[in-house]
Amino acid sequence: xxxxxxxxxxxxxxxxxxxxxxxxxxxxxxxxxxxxxxxxxxxxxxxxxxxxxxxxxxxxxxxxxxxxxxxxxxxxxxxxxxxxxxxxxxxxxxxxxxxxxxxxxxxxxxxxxxxxxxxxxxxxxxxxxxxxxxxxxxxxxxxxxxxxxxxxxxxxxxxxxxxxxxxxxxxxxxxxxxxxxxxxxxxxxxxxxxxxxxxxxxxxxxxxxxxxxxxxxxxxxxxxxxxxxxxxxxxxxxxxxxxxxxxxxxxxxxxxxxxxxxxxxxxxxxxxxxxxxxxxxxxxxxxxxxxxxxxxxxxxxxxxxxxxxxxxxxxxxxxxxxxxxxxxxxxxxxxxxxxxxxxxxxxxxxxxxxxxxxxxxxxxxxxxxxxxxxxxxxxxxxxxxxxxxxxxxxxxxxxxxxxxxxxxxxxxxxxxxxxxxxxxxxxxxxxxxxxxxxxxxxxxxxxxxxxxxxxxxxxxxxxxxxx
Amino acid sequence: xxxxxxxxxxxxxxxxxxxxxxxxxxxxxxxxxxxxxxxxxxxxxxxxxxxxxxxxxxxxxxxxxxxxxxxxxxxxxxxxxxxxxxxxxxxxxxxxxxxxxxxxxxxxxxxxxxxxxxxxxxxxxxxxxxxxxxxxxxxxxxxxxxxxxxxxxxxxxxxxxxxxxxxxxxxxxxxxxxxxxxxxxxxxxxxxxxxxxxxxxxxxxxxxxxxxxxxxxxxxxxxxxxxxxxxxxxxxxxxxxxxxxxxxxxxxxxxxxxxxxxxxxxxxxxxxxxxxxxxxxxxxxxxxxxxxxxxxxxxxxxxxxxxxxxxxxxxxxxxxxxxxxxxxxxxxxxxxxx
Numbered sequence: 001x002x003x004x005x006x007x008x009x010x011x012x013x014x015x016x017x018x019x020x021x022x023x024x025x026x027x028x029x030x031x032x033x034x035x036x037x038x039x040x041x042x043x044x045x046x047x048x049x050x051x052x053x054x055x056x057x058x059x060x061x062x063x064x065x066x067x068x069x070x071x072x073x074x075x076x077x078x079x080x081x082x083x084x085x086x087x088x089x090x091x092x093x094x095x096x097x098x099x100x101x102x103x104x105x106x107x108x109x110x111x112x113x114x115x116x117x118x119x120x121x122x123x124x125x126x127x128x129x130x131x132x133x134x135x136x137x138x139x140x141x142x143x144x145x146x147x148x149x150x151x152x153x154x155x156x157x158x159x160x161x162x163x164x165x166x167x168x169x170x171x172x173x174x175x176x177x178x179x180x181x182x183x184x185x186x187x188x189x190x191x192x193x194x195x196x197x198x199x200x201x202x203x204x205x206x207x208x209x210x211x212x213x214x215x216x217x218x219x220x221x222x223x224x225x226x227x228x229x230x231x232x233x234x235x236x237x238x239x240x241x242x243x244x245x246x247x248x249x250x251x252x253x254x255x256x257x258x259x260x261x262x263x264x265x266x267x268x269x270x271x272x273x274x275x276x277x278x279x280x281x282x283x284x285x286x287x288x289x290x291x292x293x294x295x296x297x298x299x300x301x302x303x304x305x306x307x308x309x310x311x312x313x314x315x316x317x318x319x320x321x322x323x324x325x326x327x328x329x330x331x332x333x334x335x336x337x338x339x340x341x342x343x344x345x346x347x348x349x350x351x352x353x354x355x356x357x358x359x360x361x362x363x364x365x366x367x368x369x370x371x372x373x374x375x376x377x378x379x380x381x382x383x384x385x386x387x388x389x390x391x392x393x394x395x396x397x398x399x400x401x402x403x404x405x406x407x408x409x410x411x412x413x414x415x416x417x418x419x420x421x422x423x424x425x426x427x428x429x430x431x432x433x434x435x436x437x438x439x440x441x442x443x444x445x446x447x448x449x450x451x452x453x454x455x456x457x458x459x460x461x462x463x464x465x466x467x
Numbered sequence: 468x469x470x471x472x473x474x475x476x477x478x479x480x481x482x483x484x485x486x487x488x489x490x491x492x493x494x495x496x497x498x499x500x501x502x503x504x505x506x507x508x509x510x511x512x513x514x515x516x517x518x519x520x521x522x523x524x525x526x527x528x529x530x531x532x533x534x535x536x537x538x539x540x541x542x543x544x545x546x547x548x549x550x551x552x553x554x555x556x557x558x559x560x561x562x563x564x565x566x567x568x569x570x571x572x573x574x575x576x577x578x579x580x581x582x583x584x585x586x587x588x589x590x591x592x593x594x595x596x597x598x599x600x601x602x603x604x605x606x607x608x609x610x611x612x613x614x615x616x617x618x619x620x621x622x623x624x625x626x627x628x629x630x631x632x633x634x635x636x637x638x639x640x641x642x643x644x645x646x647x648x649x650x651x652x653x654x655x656x657x658x659x660x661x662x663x664x665x666x667x668x669x670x671x672x673x674x675x676x677x678x679x680x681x682x683x684x685x686x687x688x689x690x691x692x693x694x695x696x697x698x699x700x701x702x703x704x705x706x707x708x709x710x711x712x713x714x715x716x717x718x719x720x721x722x723x724x725x726x727x728x729x730x731x732x733x734x735x736x737x738x739x740x741x742x743x744x745x746x747x748x749x750x751x752x753x754x755x756x757x758x759x760x761x762x763x764x765x766x767x768x769x770x771x772x773x774x775x776x777x778x779x780x781x782x783x784x785x786x787x788x789x790x791x792x793x794x795x796x797x798x799x800x801x802x803x804x805x
Contacts, residue, residue, distance in 0.1 A: 108788050
């Protein structure tokens with residue numbers, strides 16, 4: 001059974017690592033496209049300068065996102081061949097469509113955008129970054145369509161010993177997809193925005209390039225507010241979805257062993273004992289869980305003991321309770337970071353409105369570590385979502401333990417796990433080092449040879465393209 | 468033609484597109500270590516593929532995705548059965564992909580050198596491993612009655628697979644050199660031509676050997692001789708003429724011939740496999756046929772609709788992107804920005 005554990009560790013670690021870069025790419029692509037649009041519309045050089053500067057981060061990040069994504073496409077077959085056989089019919093299709101619709105689009109047009117600045121008209125050049133941005137969002141849609149099937153399988157029929165697609169409309173109108181997709185996109189938008197906000201704050205504190213970074217900050221804050229508010233609303237709809245589609249995940253996220261009272265209170269923190277199946281020391285907010293779950297101030301929430309009994313009746317003997325502590329705390333960390341981001345963007349906009357942003361040292365100082373909050377929220381959101389799905393790989397249809405490749409040995413998985421961990425760690429370190437270097441250099445001190453900053457091949461591209 | 472057969476062809480097309488396009492990217496990556504005399508040369512070389520290599524790699528990813536969707540059993544058997552080769556392939560592709568982006572970012576010869584090696588390894592290992600993958604599939608692998616592949620070292624590494632791998636590497640290198648002759652001017656163009664004339668013989672010997680070994684180790688020529696014998700005859704004749712074309716500076720023509728050679732070899736694997744997707748060395752009853760491996764009709768129909776709509780669009784903007792960057796790179800120092 002160590003094959004299951006190793007495969008899970010590998011999938012979780014490589015996917016979480018990949019998802020550091022994905023949201024930042026989605027968010028920054030959008031922000032850069034907005035900046036370049038401002039340049040084309042307002043015809044002010046400063047917006048082009050902004051486009052160039054922020055694209056340096058985007059391109060480094062995008063490259064790592066792309067290369068870590070290749071393994072994502074292959075690892076279902078490599079480590080989860082039983083799963084692949086069982087769901088390929090319905091799960092593989094969105095992945096193939098993603099490649100056809102999104103990967104070609106973003107990879108072709110990012111090449112055109114980087115190298116085509118002096119070969120295309122301004123409008124075509126602008127269109128190509130928008131196509132990259134659209135590609136990143138399309139990619140998210142199709143991969144989430146696949147993931148939503150694992151959470152809430154719809155549009156299939158069980159035949160030939162597997163789940164075969166029989167209704168694409170059902171697959172694409174999966175309720176889970178339509179709560180998860182906007183939630184993920186808003187999370188990504190917030191990730192990009194708070195990166196821009198944090199880096200801008202650093203420069204404003206140092207009083208370098210104040211005009212440049214106040215403008216960047218303004219764009220960041222506006223986009224960040226959209227991201228933050230969007231996260232809150234779509235997070236709320238996630239909870240309502242969970243209540244009726246995946247109640248076990250919700251109960252685990254609340255640490256509820258027994259059914260709640262009516263109305264149900266929301267637990268802020270508590271001490272969970274998974275062995276004795278008891279949660280103590282709750283600090284609660286009355287009514288809130290009822291509101292989160294049903295949009296009204298009454299209604300009880302079923303506990304894990306009740307749900308487990310129901311599932312044993314339905315699926316046979318077994319333990320259907322996910323890792324409770326992980327789900328519980330992941331939910332709180334995610335929700336906490338989301339709340340903090342909403343607060344940070346509202347406060348920032350207030351300061352901006354009063355024209356005090358550049359002098360609010362405390363706020364600016366805070367915004368630098370806040371860069372990391374969206375990444376933490378993104379990761380724990382996924383940990384909650386995927387750990388809360390356990391013990392299932394496809395909810396109600398296939399268990400994770402039955403999904404692995406029978407022909408891949410623990411030794412092989414350990415080898416790949418160590419290899420990927422090593423190379424990913426190196427990539428992570430390099431990314432941080434390069435980002436710090438670029439930040440130290442700043443947007444101004446880039447003369448001739450520093451074309452390389454915006455151009456991966458140091459020869460042309462956006463940096464030289466707009467004369 | 469059944470939809471599953473159509474998808475078999477489509478997946479063949481995706482791998483063919485991949486080896487044709489990414490083939491020259493790999494070749495250019497290899498040439499970094501042999502053709503470039505200084506940093507400027509390297510930058511010119513990398514720049515010839517800069518705008519397109521990422522999109523070219525997507526052909527492989529799409530091929531993988533299409534296998535997953537259209538032939539879940541094939542996808543599951545191959546990717547789990549070739550676990551370690553795929554780990555190495557992924558490492559190589561990861562290293563190459565970030566190397567293009569990273570190498571110029573720090574102003575230190577050591578740093579640049581590390582990433583040059585990453586590009587070199589990342590351009591050499593993938594064609595080698597893909598050659599090994601496809602030759603061994605055509606030769607047959609120990610697929611059991613549950614469609615699982617438990618392969619040993621000698622199943623992966625033997626005379627035929629190693630020759631297959633080397634053939635892809637040398638052909639990609641030649642293909643890449645000819646691409647460089649098409650995209651550069653002056654001394655770089657000349658040096659690429661000279662290198663191509665030299666590597667021509669090694670690659671040619673490798674293609675010949677590969678053809679011979681295919682006849683010895685596989686049933687491809689016996690079963691599909693009607694298609695494969697004329698195909699290889701045409702390829703060998705064209706290849707025989709290639710030296711003359713390169714020497715005369717017929718660059719586009721030469722590049723087309725290496726392209727055709729790569730395409731024909733990749734196509735021959737699929738032609739040889741048909742109507743199977745996996746050939747079992749344990750028992751021919753365990754051969755996995757196209758139909759057994761395929762998804763249901765509903766999925767295939769849907770995917771066919773998506774592919775028929777999207778593929779022409781993808782091809783259109785891909786051609787457009789090559790059109791934008793159609794000009795040669797000049798060696799004029801002030802104008803390297805291209």
